[in-house]
Amino acid sequence: MSDDLLVVDDVTIAFGGVVALHGVSLTVRTGEVFCLIGPNGAGKTTLFNVISGLLRPSAGDVRFCGDSILGWPPHRIARAGIARTYQIVRPFSALSVLDNVAVGALAFTSSKREARLQAREIVEFVGLGAQASRRASTLTLTQRKRLEVARALALRPKLLLLDEVMAGLTPTEMDAMAEFILELGARGIGAVCGVEHVMRLVMRISHRIVVLDAGRCIAEGDPKSIQADARVIEAYLGAPVREAL
Amino acid sequence: MTVVQLVVNGLLLGGVFALSALGFNIIYGVMRVVNLAHGDVVVIAAMVCALAFGALGLNPLVLLPVAVAGGFVLGAAIHRLLLRRLPAETASTEASSLTLTFGLSFFLAGGGLALFGGSFRSVPFLTGAFDVGGISIPQAKLLAFALALVLAAALAAFLRFTAAGCAIRATSQHLEGALACGVDIDRVRTLSYGLGTAVAAAAGALMSMIYNLNPQMGVQFTVNAFAVVVIGGLGSYAGCVLGALVLGLANAFTSYFVGASLAEAAPYVLFILVSLLMPSGLLGRRTA
Amino acid sequence: MAFLIVAPHRLNGYFVNLIYITLVYVGLAYGWNIISGYAGYFSFGQITFFGLGAYATGFAINAFHVYWMLAALAGGILACAFAFPLGYVMLRLRGPFFAMGMFGMAQTVRVLITALPATGAGAGLFLPPGSDVTSVYYWTLAVALGAIALTIWIDRSAFGLRLQALREDEQVAGTLAVDVTRDKIAAFALSALIPGLLGGGFIYFLNYIEPDAAFSSRFDLQSIVMAILGGVGTVWGPLIGGVLMTQISEALWAKFPQFYLMLFGGLLVALLILLPHGIVPALKRRYE
Ligand SMILES: Nc1ncnc2c1ncn2[C@@H]1O[C@H](COP(=O)(O)OP(=O)(O)O)[C@@H](O)[C@H]1O
Ligand SMILES: [Mg+2]
Numbered sequence: 001m002s003d004d005l006l007v008v009d010d011v012t013i014a015f016g017g018v019v020a021l022h023g024v025s026l027t028v029r030t031g032e033v034f035c036l037i038g039p040n041g042a043g044k045t046t047l048f049n050v051i052s053g054l055l056r057p058s059a060g061d062v063r064f065c066g067d068s069i070l071g072w073p074p075h076r077i078a079r080a081g082i083a084r085t086y087q088i089v090r091p092f093s094a095l096s097v098l099d100n101v102a103v104g105a106l107a108f109t110s111s112k113r114e115a116r117l118q119a120r121e122i123v124e125f126v127g128l129g130a131q132a133s134r135r136a137s138t139l140t141l142t143q144r145k146r147l148e149v150a151r152a153l154a155l156r157p158k159l160l161l162l163d164e165v166m167a168g169l170t171p172t173e174m175d176a177m178a179e180f181i182l183e184l185g186a187r188g189i190g191a192v193c194g195v196e197h198v199m200r201l202v203m204r205i206s207h208r209i210v211v212l213d214a215g216r217c218i219a220e221g222d223p224k225s226i227q228a229d230a231r232v233i234e235a236y237l238g239a240p241v242r243e244a245l
Numbered sequence: 246m247t248v249v250q251l252v253v254n255g256l257l258l259g260g261v262f263a264l265s266a267l268g269f270n271i272i273y274g275v276m277r278v279v280n281l282a283h284g285d286v287v288v289i290a291a292m293v294c295a296l297a298f299g300a301l302g303l304n305p306l307v308l309l310p311v312a313v314a315g316g317f318v319l320g321a322a323i324h325r326l327l328l329r330r331l332p333a334e335t336a337s338t339e340a341s342s343l344t345l346t347f348g349l350s351f352f353l354a355g356g357g358l359a360l361f362g363g364s365f366r367s368v369p370f371l372t373g374a375f376d377v378g379g380i381s382i383p384q385a386k387l388l389a390f391a392l393a394l395v396l397a398a399a400l401a402a403f404l405r406f407t408a409a410g411c412a413i414r415a416t417s418q419h420l421e422g423a424l425a426c427g428v429d430i431d432r433v434r435t436l437s438y439g440l441g442t443a444v445a446a447a448a449g450a451l452m453s454m455i456y457n458l459n460p461q462m463g464v465q466f467t468v469n470a471f472a473v474v475v476i477g478g479l480g481s482y483a484g485c486v487l488g489a490l491v492l493g494l495a496n497a498f499t500s501y502f503v504g505a506s507l508a509e510a511a512p513y514v515l516f517i518l519v520s521l522l523m524p525s526g527l528l529g530r531r532t533a
Numbered sequence: 534m535a536f537l538i539v540a541p542h543r544l545n546g547y548f549v550n551l552i553y554i555t556l557v558y559v560g561l562a563y564g565w566n567i568i569s570g571y572a573g574y575f576s577f578g579q580i581t582f583f584g585l586g587a588y589a590t591g592f593a594i595n596a597f598h599v600y601w602m603l604a605a606l607a608g609g610i611l612a613c614a615f616a617f618p619l620g621y622v623m624l625r626l627r628g629p630f631f632a633m634g635m636f637g638m639a640q641t642v643r644v645l646i647t648a649l650p651a652t653g654a655g656a657g658l659f660l661p662p663g664s665d666v667t668s669v670y671y672w673t674l675a676v677a678l679g680a681i682a683l684t685i686w687i688d689r690s691a692f693g694l695r696l697q698a699l700r701e702d703e704q705v706a707g708t709l710a711v712d713v714t715r716d717k718i719a720a721f722a723l724s725a726l727i728p729g730l731l732g733g734g735f736i737y738f739l740n741y742i743e744p745d746a747a748f749s750s751r752f753d754l755q756s757i758v759m760a761i762l763g764g765v766g767t768v769w770g771p772l773i774g775g776v777l778m779t780q781i782s783e784a785l786w787a788k789f790p791q792f793y794l795m796l797f798g799g800l801l802v803a804l805l806i807l808l809p810h811g812i813v814p815a816l817k818r819r820y821e
Contacts, residue, residue, distance in 0.1 A: 279629035279632075279633070327802060330806045331805060331806060331809065332806075332809050339629065340573075340575045340628070341805055341809060343575065343628075343629050343632060344575070344757070344761065344801065344805060345801075345805045345806075347577065347757075347801070348754075348758075348798045348804075348805065349802055350798065351754060351795070351797060351798030351801070352794075352798030352802060353795075353798070354794060354795075354798070355792065355793065355795030355797070355798055356795045358791070358795070359791050359795055464750070468633070468636075468637065468640075471633055475630070506644065506647060506648055507644060507645075507648050509640075509644050510640065510641045510644040510645070513636075513638070513640050513641045514637070514641055516633065516634070516637055517634050517638065517641075520626055520634060521622065521626065
């Protein structure tokens, strides 16, 4: 119980008539890789928006390290240790790559110099060292994805929400990203990955999986049990994807 | 009785506001450009009508089609020659188009001032009034109201039933979708800006019958149009009409109860309050 | 620098006035640049704070007979203090809504002051006779230099980086632990302090103030054009743009008073198309 990092408890939210999340519950533990899988429109991004404070659910609760974070402004949630990336990358286009990352580092220092020093390390770590002083708008899509991760890391999160970081990467890059996600656990960071496809990787890296479909959790468990779950196969994985497993 | 009279005044005024705001709304809907030069076109058209009436005896009804045509050409030219030339990579195009129309507004107001001078003008046309059970209905206001409704209906029909109108609506609703369907966005934008400006000019021709105007009052009509669109809800044409009636009523009541000088602030206050409290307006779907 | 310090003692009145006006505009452009350039909230109504500073200063002088600089300091602080609640409310608006909301705020305050007899209403607020241009000059010089120093600090500080981040994407900045509400209100307050202090000097310079001058949208337009010419969100843009544009503006005013507004609006439009990023970024690109 004590190593429950994030508890999402019966969260419901609707946009007009579309119920994007319908009583979703899940628990993420420290150092765990938790995969949230589900087809496009299942509600993964919406759940990330709820957890990071951009959306307020109409019912349910979100607890982080034991505190209810419902209604906290996003910056307070970020400071408490939840960082996220955006599925549709959103770099600060006019700022340099280094400054993009330094913004996150400002959570711990009021010195821009110090923030840039910390940012430099992270930028090197994600392999953007050579682009550090370029404007973020000049990056390629892959580089932007890395920038998303770098910015989030600068917050030194306890929990990292990765929204479709695999999408658009080449197979080699995906493998590298998978290694990276596994490494997070070793550093004591919990990770939640929202993933639409690439099941091969999901099965390899996750400790636990929740399957979302049309806003509902339809299955939860370790990779083995998910692969075996008939409902999942029927509702989501389908024949073509089963081949990929 | 006074209240009924004020309601009548407000509604009559609201009709013309609605027409002007429809033009503003088309431009915003298609281009996401808040056209700060809108009211200046209204006022300049009114000035031209007043001069033509004085010099040639042409009444605003005759000038209405001329105003529409002239407004269209002016608007299309502004889009082709200016707005379209804004560099795409300007960090925030919204800010740069806003600033451009801000400059354009001063250009037109200043031009109007240089051409027509600062004095107030109007068209003394149909100056009588009907008396309906003690309520006075000025003939010019009634005519302007009726014509505004006719034009608004014509505009709605154009948007609904013609191919070009369809392209305009598609582009306002979903830019990428329209692009994917092969809509020539650039032409649609020129058309919309022309159309929006033509509507502003038509509103100006009608205004000239009911208002005493000078070239520096454009900004008030811009704010009126903006306020109407915000009240009604951005992108909603029915909201536009509703918002205009609300603003017309607000105008009539504040002028009567607190005086014309304080009433000048009414659209601003209404605009600020509505955008703060009801960001999607009365009938709008999109939020700001 | 030395030239600016000895100027009031060496030059004739015309040039001292010209430098004074330049300093006022440079200061206004720097003030605008903080909220609109760094934080990305385009405002068409920062002149509100100039007018408030001027009126507050006039009141303090008339009511308490304090030395004018003390009164102007109080006026600046008052404008700045007013910016906190105002910013808390208005900064919920975005893009054109904020820009026009601030425009509406300036107009509303102007209308209110015109309606209040205590402020001298439309006739204006008069100070006891006898003003001292040299002291106003030094005050304004100090404020302008202070504004530049403040901007240099912002540009190098963590605060400035947070403002730039929220300008680019407010939501993302929030999820990166930037307290966007606090930071943008702080930027807004700093952006109000500078015009507030300048307004205090302005009323003492003229020895009286009237609503149309204190809340002049032309002043606003000019300072915005200056910042755009120099480069929005840059340290030296407002200085370069301000100095250049004041000279152009004064020359236009002297030569073509009747076309002044029109030419100025046209200049803004041309600038946005031909030099959209302003002088400083254009130079930077060239030498990179
Ligand atoms: N801001 C929004 N307004 C209206 N509907 C939304 C909004 N965000 C998401 N939705 C809807 O909620 C559902 C879930 O979307 P999303 O969370 O993006 O799914 P996923 O990330 O799993 O692909 C979809 O039907 C989507 O259309
Ligand atoms: Mg998604």
